[in-house]
Amino acid sequence: MAEKTLLASRKFIKPSFSYLIEKKRDGGEFNEEEIRFIVDSILDKEMPEFQMAALAMAIYFQNMSAQETATFAEEMMLSGEVIDLSKITMPKIAKYSTGGVGDKTSLVLTPLAAACGVVMPAMNGVDENFVISTLDKLSSIPKFKADMDLKEFVKQLKTVNCAIVQQHPEIAPVDGILYELRQNTATIQSLPLITGSILSKKLAEGAEGLVVDVKWGNGSFVKDLEQAKQLARSITRVGRSMKRRCVALVTDMNQPLGDTVGTALEVREAIELLKGEGPEDLQELVLKLGMEIVRLAGVAGSTLSAKQTVQKHLKDGSALEKFKEMIQVQGGDTSFIDDPEKFPTAKYIRKLPAPKRGYVHTINAGMIARGVQILATTKKGKMDPAVGVSEIKKVGTQVKQGEPLMMIHYNDETRLESALEYLRSAYRLAPKRPNPPELIVERVA
């Protein structure tokens, strides 16, 4: 028996997939070789989907340790191309948001970081169904090109210092396979699987560090604050195990971010933000995330200098210039940035009247997203970029009966009624002013 043990320590004997599922089911911890074997078997299509699904569900219930998750993220990262940006001497930081309704910060932060001297690669993948993705938004700029091969991507990062492109299939391909499976097996919401997914992709894009915005609330896929905090801790802890600098902010997603939800409407709001203008909540979020980016990059040493750096590049127009440069290099029509009136607008605009007087007590952001999705879905199944909602009255705002809770932009009257049902149900009014929700709940580093 002693001989067998010795042999085992020298040579990895492939275990059966059933054995690995059982091990995790019973709360066991995978070693490095087992995780490498699992990731390789997924890549080589040797592990059948039904065993991947059983394993994912076992992981959902039994979790993975920080060490397991780090190995898992590392192996998923290594399952495809890992972009080498070492020839760019500037700091390289990625930003990731778990996604939220009305969130346009990626559009703003990517060029803002580049303006501040931080290279920011940004590949965008599949988002939660009901959230409009960053690429959907950019596609409202005519001729903007989001698919790019890896050489072009690296070249643009060298010249423009930022790029927002489609997720490349060669980046962490195992994550792509697993993510699709997880979507259909109720295993998206597993902390180690989310953590591994984010880190494997973002680090394969060539980033040295990562700033993560973990959103919690009714407009996020993480409904529970405690879970959001755990996710923030998981990402930063595992990131450290992978020897990367990581900071996470846990932020509020219990009402839409900013004043608009809708494709073109959101790009226009992003342009405002790039000018240092726009809604307060988004200005604050851009500032705070921007500060984390420049500090993590080492561009700014103190909180004060980070704040000054970010504010300077918004006010002096250099962030907006960087945005235009990026759009131009990616083929987009920059005249839309100079003259946002050129963006398509909806035929009809009407108000959503407040049913009674009072204070906006809560807003279900997920319902607003659904309402906008209904307005935007055309008969051909495409998304109409012109529609959406604007002038959203946020939590804590006092309204009179009949006063608009928001303005609804729509093209198709037949869809209005069913969209209205969601938009109306999203609002709760109350006689007393509620405590304002905290935008940034926690910082985890």
Add this chain to the structure above:
Amino acid sequence: MAEKTLLASRKFIKPSFSYLIEKKRDGGEFNEEEIRFIVDSILDKEMPEFQMAALAMAIYFQNMSAQETATFAEEMMLSGEVIDLSKITMPKIAKYSTGGVGDKTSLVLTPLAAACGVVMPAMNGVDENFVISTLDKLSSIPKFKADMDLKEFVKQLKTVNCAIVQQHPEIAPVDGILYELRQNTATIQSLPLITGSILSKKLAEGAEGLVVDVKWGNGSFVKDLEQAKQLARSITRVGRSMKRRCVALVTDMNQPLGDTVGTALEVREAIELLKGEGPEDLQELVLKLGMEIVRLAGVAGSTLSAKQTVQKHLKDGSALEKFKEMIQVQGGDTSFIDDPEKFPTAKYIRKLPAPKRGYVHTINAGMIARGVQILATTKKGKMDPAVGVSEIKKVGTQVKQGEPLMMIHYNDETRLESALEYLRSAYRLAPKRPNPPELIVERVA
């Protein structure tokens, strides 16, 4: 919204499989329509295997209530043919054992019950890998035919009152699909899934009641006594919900049952038992299970009369006669029953010597099964019916150094050494006499 609720109560709207997985993942309880939809979708191959696997793992962790499990068993039963034995006026009882090393009680109880006036349908499926199945044992009788169409099966039950045949693919086909999947996804050991599997098959075979032998220990797939008790309770509770009479005994499987393990060796031991002879432990188990069968069937009213009925049919030779009749009708050569010396025997027999003096303290029945499996596997991958072990010294027996712990019957000397390793490791000797294990631990009705 009230209208929607009304509609939902009238008409079942198919949910997505992801939704159902998520519901179970979060501890929800499926309603009848949802379970019917799941079972139908598996039968129609509409539910992909990877979603079945995720669901099975979610059920493993979150369980199902007695009501859910009853509906699940009922729907799986209804997924195929349900044998109608209503034209047979005699009581119809099935017996099921979770399987154990050296267990030959099915061979004995089936004809014994028939001799006592209880019709006993017995389809046998896939057993745990290392246990020799009842059909493997019967296949050592030349020309014995185990595959039978359902009409023949019913006919034999009418004329002979018992039949031991292969699991028919039309009986609970969804259980067949699920069972195969569960074997490869570490989801065999889920109480509600085991319960549903057993009840759906056994009740589809036409039984009005069911006697279950739930084995626990190192020679069973249920290693833990508490889990065995839970399974016994689960089967009887769910059986009741399905309006069937059910009794379960929890019995010891921490050493082989009887004196032999091996194909032909076990059939020969079964013949002894049918004569009212053979090893004490098996005699007791046959008696106790037999009594449960005749009482559940209503053939005997009291414990005493049940005991007398069973003992009478063993002693007067009618159980053995019934066994011969069944073998004959199923095409087997009954001269082997009359003259068991005709069964194939091994070329070599040698003892496994006790390494020291002492008492047999524990026996790992699983290891003995593995040892026998190694001896029996021929170069062509078939099982050699002649080999096995006999004269097994049971727990509590005192042995001198060098005295045989068992006799090993083998044909292939090259396999002996590796088999011996398992057989030797199965035994623990100790200087003090251990407490004898309790054969029948609990009765659940």
